[in-house]
Amino acid sequence: MADKLLEIKNLSIEYNTEIATVYAVNGMNLSLDHGETLGLVGETGAGKTTTALSIMRLLPEGIGEVTAGSILLDGHDMLKISEEDVRNLRGNTVSMIFQDPMSSLNPVMTVGDQILEVLAIHNENVSKDELNKKVDQMMELVGIPANRKNEYPHEFSGGMKQRIIIAIALACEPKLILADEPTTALDVTIQAQMLGLINDLQKRLNTAMILITHDLGVVAQTCEKVAVMYAGEVIEYGRAEHIFSGKYLHPYTQGLFNAIPKLDEDVKRLETIDGMIPDPTERMEGCRFASRCKYAKERCKKAPDMIEIEEQHYIKCHLFAESKDKNAGRDEKDGR
Amino acid sequence: MKNKLLKMIIKRIVQSIIVVFVVTLMVFLLMQLVPGDPIANFLGANATQEQIEHYTKIFGYDQPVLIQYAKWIQGLFHGEMGRSVALQKEISEVIFQRLGVTMSIVFPAFILAVVLAIILGIVAALNRGTIIDSAISFFANIGMSMPMFWFGMILILTFGLKLGILPTSGYVAPKDGIGNWLLHLILPMTVLAMGPLAQFTRQTRSSMLEVIRQDYVTTARAKGLKQKTIIFRHQLRNALIPIITIMGVQLGGMIGGTVLVESIFVVPGLGSLMISSIQGKDFMVVENGVFIIAVAVAVCNLIVDILYGIIDPRIRND
Amino acid sequence: MQEKEKRRIKLKKISNSRVARVLLARKSVVACLIILAVMLIASVFAPFVAPYDPYKQDLVNMLKPMSFEHIFGTDSMGRDVLSRIIYGGRVSFTVGVVSVLLAGSVGMMLGLIAGMAGGIVDAVIMRIMDAMMSIPMIIMSLFLGSIFGKGLGNICLAIGISMIPSYARVTRGQVLTVREMDYVTAGTLCGASKIKNTISHILPNCVSSNIVLMTMNLGSAILNEAALSFLGMGINPPTASWGGMVNDGYKFMSSNPVIAIAPGIFIMVVVLCFNMVGDALRDALDPKLRGTLGKGKKKKIIKQAI
Numbered sequence: 019m020a021d022k023l024l025e026i027k028n029l030s031i032e033y034n035t036e037i038a039t040v041y042a043v044n045g046m047n048l049s050l051d052h053g054e055t056l057g058l059v060g061e062t063g064a065g066k067t068t069t070a071l072s073i074m075r076l077l078p079e080g081i082g083e084v085t086a087g088s089i090l091l092d093g094h095d096m097l098k099i100s101e102e103d104v105r106n107l108r109g110n111t112v113s114m115i116f117q118d119p120m121s122s123l124n125p126v127m128t129v130g131d132q133i134l135e136v137l138a139i140h141n142e143n144v145s146k147d148e149l150n151k152k153v154d155q156m157m158e159l160v161g162i163p164a165n166r167k168n169e170y171p172h173e174f175s176g177g178m179k180q181r182i183i184i185a186i187a188l189a190c191e192p193k194l195i196l197a198d199e200p201t202t203a204l205d206v207t208i209q210a211q212m213l214g215l216i217n218d219l220q221k222r223l224n225t226a227m228i229l230i231t232h233d234l235g236v237v238a239q240t241c242e243k244v245a246v247m248y249a250g251e252v253i254e255y256g257r258a259e260h261i262f263s264g265k266y267l268h269p270y271t272q273g274l275f276n277a278i279p280k281l282d283e284d285v286k287r288l289e290t291i292d293g294m295i296p297d298p299t300e301r302m303e304g305c306r307f308a309s310r311c312k313y314a315k316e317r318c319k320k321a322p323d324m325i326e327i328e329e330q331h332y333i334k335c336h337l338f339a340e341s342k343d344k345n346a347g348r349d350e351k352d353g354r
Numbered sequence: 355m356k357n358k359l360l361k362m363i364i365k366r367i368v369q370s371i372i373v374v375f376v377v378t379l380m381v382f383l384l385m386q387l388v389p390g391d392p393i394a395n396f397l398g399a400n401a402t403q404e405q406i407e408h409y410t411k412i413f414g415y416d417q418p419v420l421i422q423y424a425k426w427i428q429g430l431f432h433g434e435m436g437r438s439v440a441l442q443k444e445i446s447e448v449i450f451q452r453l454g455v456t457m458s459i460v461f462p463a464f465i466l467a468v469v470l471a472i473i474l475g476i477v478a479a480l481n482r483g484t485i486i487d488s489a490i491s492f493f494a495n496i497g498m499s500m501p502m503f504w505f506g507m508i509l510i511l512t513f514g515l516k517l518g519i520l521p522t523s524g525y526v527a528p529k530d531g532i533g534n535w536l537l538h539l540i541l542p543m544t545v546l547a548m549g550p551l552a553q554f555t556r557q558t559r560s561s562m563l564e565v566i567r568q569d570y571v572t573t574a575r576a577k578g579l580k581q582k583t584i585i586f587r588h589q590l591r592n593a594l595i596p597i598i599t600i601m602g603v604q605l606g607g608m609i610g611g612t613v614l615v616e617s618i619f620v621v622p623g624l625g626s627l628m629i630s631s632i633q634g635k636d637f638m639v640v641e642n643g644v645f646i647i648a649v650a651v652a653v654c655n656l657i658v659d660i661l662y663g664i665i666d667p668r669i670r671n672d
Numbered sequence: 673m674q675e676k677e678k679r680r681i682k683l684k685k686i687s688n689s690r691v692a693r694v695l696l697a698r699k700s701v702v703a704c705l706i707i708l709a710v711m712l713i714a715s716v717f718a719p720f721v722a723p724y725d726p727y728k729q730d731l732v733n734m735l736k737p738m739s740f741e742h743i744f745g746t747d748s749m750g751r752d753v754l755s756r757i758i759y760g761g762r763v764s765f766t767v768g769v770v771s772v773l774l775a776g777s778v779g780m781m782l783g784l785i786a787g788m789a790g791g792i793v794d795a796v797i798m799r800i801m802d803a804m805m806s807i808p809m810i811i812m813s814l815f816l817g818s819i820f821g822k823g824l825g826n827i828c829l830a831i832g833i834s835m836i837p838s839y840a841r842v843t844r845g846q847v848l849t850v851r852e853m854d855y856v857t858a859g860t861l862c863g864a865s866k867i868k869n870t871i872s873h874i875l876p877n878c879v880s881s882n883i884v885l886m887t888m889n890l891g892s893a894i895l896n897e898a899a900l901s902f903l904g905m906g907i908n909p910p911t912a913s914w915g916g917m918v919n920d921g922y923k924f925m926s927s928n929p930v931i932a933i934a935p936g937i938f939i940m941v942v943v944l945c946f947n948m949v950g951d952a953l954r955d956a957l958d959p960k961l962r963g964t965l966g967k968g969k970k971k972k973i974i975k976q977a978i
Binding site (some may be wrong): 373503597611 | 734816819859891943944
């Protein structure tokens with residue numbers, strides 16, 4: 019267990035405002051090995067971005083607050099260490115690729131300077147020449163000619179900007195990248211390119227990655243592990259092949275898969291999951307998905323536990339508790 | 355890159371020349387509206403018919419309006435504005451000397467206002483919602499609403515008459531002692547800087563708060579930069595852009611404000627020259643004065659635009 | 673058709689009340705509105721409110737300090753300062769409202785013409801506006817005042833004209849943006865003439881930004897009038913005006929400062945109130961700021977964060 023890169027335990031995050039308290043993340047658990055790629059899937063409002071921001075301790079100040087749990091990143095307790103220590107980790111050990119390349123670059127700084135900046139802050143002893151060389155390298159690495167480093171963000175296209183942002187994120191060869199929907203703002207043709215690039219660089223630098231997305235296709239393409247988030251908690255976690263095989267699936271994940279249009283079937287209407295994500299300003303007892311779940315029963319008023327349904331495949335649902343319980347019972351007997 | 359900036363500057367220069375030209379036309383036409391004969395007005399009720407005719411000829415008022423205008427413009431190209439009877443001097447000489455005095459108040463006051471406003475604006479934005487923020491915003495609102503002449507009067511009352519630590523009137527040229535010059539400048543500068551200081555402070559505060567919410571600031575934080583670096587390198591440079599856009603207007607306003615400041619503190623600048631000429635119905639000085647002020651404002655705006663082009667790379671592409 | 677008309681009126685009412693709600697939610701704005709209302713009423717009903725005749729000279733009682741009889745003392749001619757301040761409010765409010773209405777209506781018209789006509793008409797109008805703007809407002813109104821002469825009407829005219837360019841600019845900018853909007857194109861496609869389009873689609877869109885500008889300019893018009901009167905080029909004495917009163921009191925500042933300070937405070941308070949209301953109105957009407965006000969602001973941040 020010691021060699022886990024990231025371990026999130028029982029994490030809860032609230033946003034406090036004058037009007038209401040929003041329970042964005044509720045008792046979330048997640049872990050990640052070195053060099054591993056995890057797809058974090060879920061619909062808007064599930065708490066994906068909040069989780070990512072909390073890993074870097076970048077929650078909006080004075081509003082977002084971690085109320086419980088712990089985040090261990092590369093042996094550092096992210097919620098306890100000093101602000102200076104966090105700064106040293108940001109950009110260096112963990113970095114983030116943001117959703118919207120259009121607004122994530124400073125419009126009044128050359129792109130070269132913006133890459134140089136992150137290198138300079140984490141490599142104080144390296145000479146300026148060497149840092150500049152590294153900037154050129156990074157730009158070439160993401161496929162932009164180094165001679166364009168004196169240009170400003172507005173002179174680049176959206177895809178190019180995202181390449182620059184990737185260069186910034188990878189410049190210090192971090193151990194973990196948090197990619198927050200890195201392709202949603204881009205054209206479909208560029209999406210694939212960008213994913214390929216990120217994947218390629220990640221393999222080359224042996225970097226772990228959490229890819230936040232609501233696109234299961236993207237996950238299938240790039241990720242080894244998948245975590246499905248719903249209303250602030252992880253309801254299913256497992257290896258990508260297990261999840262995509264579809265043998266055991268949480269009803270919500272099932273719904274997500276059904277909502278994908280299939281090429282080989284003639285469908286008139288796309289399937290949807292009925293209802294809405296529960297009101298995040300209310301604290302909930304029991305299974306959060308129950309109100310939308312077609313298998314919902316009386317027992318769902320009690321919160322289900324995480325069950326390992328097959329090797330390294332966990333589901334948080336009462337449906338699987340029965341079969342597992344029998345197994346568990348048998349195990350117990352055998353044990354005696 | 356450099357070429358784009360140069361192109362922009364040239365474009366702006368051409369625009370300013372057109373504007374100044376329209377100003378001359380406008381001022382000249384408006385002067386035609388002044389009721390009565392300008393010479394008779396100027397000479398007063400006791401002037402004889404002969405005197406009036408004599409001066410009308412000297413000043414060329416007997417010629418057609420268009421010729422008069424052409425002559426004025428032609429003179430301006432040669433730096434000649436004619437002679438003022440009341441002042442017994444070449445108008446251009448007086449105006450440029452007065453302009454120097456005025457600018458020696460306007461520029462330091464402007465710089466004072468900008469620097470102080472940026473500091474106050476940042477402090478207010480960083481302490482948003484606290485008592486510091488409220489205090490700064492309150493004073494900015496007061497500063498914007500205060501009549502300039504009244505504020506000057508209160509300063510004279512407290513620092514001059516009650517405390518007796520600062521001179522309350524007059525002007526000393528820098529060559530007669532820098533210290534003395536500065537001492538005489540303190541009060542006029544403070545009064546002139548007050549309004550723009552308030553405006554810039556409000557603008558800095560609001561645009562800093564606007565910028566804090568931008569994605570690139572989150573990017574900067576995610577890089578592990580120090581708070582100070584984020585504020586000055588990322589936030590401030592972007593927040594400055596809207597401040598620069600109001601700088602031109604404020605500079606113009608300050609040049610106008612010298613009319614009041616110079617008359618309160620008895621400074622022999624362009625503003626007080628305008629007042630005395632209007633009161634003395636010396637319209638030739640007035641019309642040339644307005645022209646020079648328009649040129650000064652155009653030049654200030656040009657400088658601001660260039661500054662804008664340097665700070666915001668996007669503007670160079672237009 | 674009637675149904676539609678009713679719905680339109682209803683919608684309008686909702687949007688107006690929304691603005692009112694936003695305005696009234698700020699305590700400072702409510703305070704400003706009350707202060708302005710009190711001052712306006714006092715100056716309109718000055719003969720009933722003022723304790724003394726503002727023009728009655730009483731040389732025995734000149735330059736009296738503050739007292740219960742004369743709250744702000746008496747001036748160099750023995751006139752009650754408070755009464756003169758109450759009467760002076762008439763000048764300030766009149767100049768403010770008249771000059772702003774003048775500037776607003778003429779400026780808006782010029783901006784509309786420039787924006788709709790384009791080409792040479794646009795160029796000529798806007799170059800004149802640029803030229804007017806390159807002369808600082810106070811110099812412009814001084815200059816115009818020197819041509820028109822002193823007096824209330826002329827001062828309103830001078831200050832009004834000097835404020836025209838900002839309205840023309842704002843309106844033209846709005847016209848250019850709105851003109852490209854799809855619903856205007858839709859109007860054209862339905863066969864609406866240029867003039868009809870202008871009146872039914874473009875004009876209403878320009879009004880709100882001009883109203884904000886007008887509210888904000890009320891303060892600067894009043895400041896400008898005060899400055900002109902202070903310089904002795906505004907309202908003719910003995911008519912009471914706040915700027916003129918400061919000028920009168922200026923000479924006696926060391927012996928009796930209150931004569932000059934009191935009217936200045938009134939100028940400041942009125943201008944401050946107009947500025948605050950203008951700010952709030954801008955925030956309430958600016959669609960860009962919608963949803964970022966007060967409570968909504970944090971909601972938006974949360975949405976982004978999640």
